[in-house]
Amino acid sequence: MEDVAQAAGVSTATVSRFLNSPNRVAKETADRVQRAIRELGYRPNVFAQGLMTRKSHVIGILLPDIHGEFYSELLRGAAAEARRLGYHLLISSESGDGPATMLSSNVIGFMAGLAVMVTEPNEELWQQIKASGLPLVVIDEAIHANGLDRVLVDNASGTREAVNHLLASVRPEDMYFVGGPKGNFDTTERAAVFVQTIAHAGWTPSDEQVRYGEYTVEWGRKAAGALLQRVASRPIGVLAANDEIAFGILQAAQEAHVDVPARLRLVGFDDTRLASLMRPQLSTVRMPTADLGAHAVRVLIDRLAQPQRAGTLTTLPTRLVVRGTSGDPGTESGS
Amino acid sequence: MEDVAQAAGVSTATVSRFLNSPNRVAKETADRVQRAIRELGYRPNVFAQGLMTRKSHVIGILLPDIHGEFYSELLRGAAAEARRLGYHLLISSESGDGPATMLSSNVIGFMAGLAVMVTEPNEELWQQIKASGLPLVVIDEAIHANGLDRVLVDNASGTREAVNHLLASVRPEDMYFVGGPKGNFDTTERAAVFVQTIAHAGWTPSDEQVRYGEYTVEWGRKAAGALLQRVASRPIGVLAANDEIAFGILQAAQEAHVDVPARLRLVGFDDTRLASLMRPQLSTVRMPTADLGAHAVRVLIDRLAQPQRAGTLTTLPTRLVVRGTSGDPGTESGS
DNA sequence: CGCAGAAATGCAAGGGCTTGCATGCCGAGA
DNA sequence: TCTCGGCATGCAAGCCCTTGCATTTCTGCG
Secondary structure (H helix, E strand, C coil), X not given: CHHHHHHHCXXXXXXXXXXXCHHHCCHHHHHHHHHHHXXXXXXXXXXXXXXXXXXXXXEEEEECCCCHHHHHHHHHHHHHHHHHCCCEEEEEECCCCCCCHHXXXXXXXXXXXXXXXXXXXXXXXXXXXXXXXXXXXXXXXXXXXXXXXXXXXXXXXXXXXXXXXXXXXXXXXHEEEECCCCCXXXXXXXXXXXXXXXXXCCCCCCHHHEECCCCCHHHHHHXXXXXXXXXXXXXXXXXXXXHHHHHHHHXXXXXXXXXXXXXXXXXXXXXXXXXXXXXXXXXXXXXXHHHHHHHHHHHHHHHHHCHHHCCCEEEECCEEECCHHHCCXXXXXXX | CHHHHHHHCCCHHHHHHHHHCHHHCCHHHHHHXXXXXXXXXXXXXXHHHHHHHCCCCEEEEEECCCCHHHHHHHHHHHHHHHHHCCCEEEEEECCCCCCXXXXXXXXXXXXXXXXXXXXXXXXXXXHHHHHCCCCEEEECCCCCCCCCEEEEECHHHHHHHHHHHHHCCCCHHHEEEECCCCCCHHHHHHHHHHHHHHHHCCCCCCHHHEECCCCCHHHHHHHHHHHHHHCCCCCEEEEECCHHHHHHHHHHHHHCCCCCCCCXXXXXXXXXXXXXXCCCCCEEEECCHHXXXXXXXXXXXXXXXXXXXCCCEEEECCEEECCHHHCXXXXXXXX
């Protein structure tokens, strides 16, 4: 920097000002500095900058996992938005590390803030996160504290839409929900709305009608075993808590020669690529996955500038995408 | 830090030494410092540290995209390995940014090194990368320079294996290769070995037998259109340049009621999750995707410690995984 | 032509840490 | 008892910037 200053015939202060508030330096001087910088290939030292300003353009993102359609899409949305706003992402996932290697390491010192998503409620991890003292935004989970910014997905709207859609051709007593892990935030919300919507249609779902497992194809196949036995003269309706599960159910049904959608009407959740890859294509509730990541980042960055606004709650809409597995709307013959 | 020093009754120099070379401080003193640190919740300031040492435990990873099975798996492998070695990953993708926002931004100042993968040969980007002056490792691409560390996948072994496997039940003149983008490194390598292996079997493939397109399901479907017309009394063999393409081909075949594997024998590439999801399950060449990421990170970190060793070339093996689409080995009836 | 106020720039003090060198202490060998 | 090497520790410089304050230069107006 000193060299640049010298080359431009100014002091380092002016160079610094040129970099940080160009309007505070005379145009003519600015040009000289500009040129000197270019010619010398000068790059300010981020460490020194950070040391002075206590700021950085790096934000951390902590996810349960990096892998899989959902997280990678989330990450993509987050990365794109961060980049757009001049920030960069430092990633960390729960799995593979002990819960939070990132948090206990010094890198958190680089971060201006942290976007967090953890699937399982994990008090210890959560304590660590809070202890970091970093500005936080929480993605799609139950945690709830004063002044905490959160970004959620409106599970209710999509679930309700899906259930009602199914109810158009399936009796309430023939409806099933195949969930992910019991206790998981999304599964819990979706199950609740499922039950509530069925109840609204005049039927109280039995425990049989709401099942919990995992977010996997395997669980879908397994759950399908029980379900397929219920298929009789009347078609059954199944809402899966994600597309993976739905895919497992579809495969199992096809292997058992149970026609989908004629005898089993299926709706998934998330609208991952898998949904349009399978045949028939999966009706599913679209999650604004990339938006979720993007929003989280946006809120976080906004919070860095405006700490006093903390406590925001953003809810992103979901909506049903009707495709082949829930019955061609034109062919539906009522219940 | 000063507070810690005071609390422990030592100088800041001792605290620093305790942190960086614990063996240079008396055990008894160490304990006091340790306690003081814990009680005060002291965390060294990374900026100040970086300013002094010119080091950081952050490495950048630049990928063509974050999305999709392949990249997210690569990223996962890289992140896990980085974490294991006490490093953290700063991500950036070509798509969504202008080519290299990351490179032109100051964050590169945080990074100790950079792992790079770019699909399309892109001279301008590559210049920028080199200009960063960062230690580099190149993942799976053609770029080739003196003293550059590279991590590659041994396309040849897997391709050869796959082609020979298909040749066991398909005549060389009935073999087809459906590639990704012409010019893409992997596609080029695989196509070359495909041609070579067929040639070795005594037949020179026509241009018809080697086609280029994209790494997408859609391209697979489209390519299948032409292919399916070739299916006659004898089965044809198809090697797709990735599983996506293979999936498209399989779907198109099924829709056209061309039995797979009886009349079309199909092998994909990458062994993504998609491969075992489809029915019949896809025979495919397994890529050590996560390993690729992990290795890149390992080499890079090794290089930080041992710059003089630069110029390494690591080749990770691929191998054929035989599943349903290439004919049940037990059922194969020769050509 | 002189002066006040604004604009442009320079000066220098840190920001929190690491590390070469100096100091003080100890035990061991003479 | 004296000297000397080695260990543990302290001192203070310096890493490269930013920024409040001081200084200089310029502008416009009386």
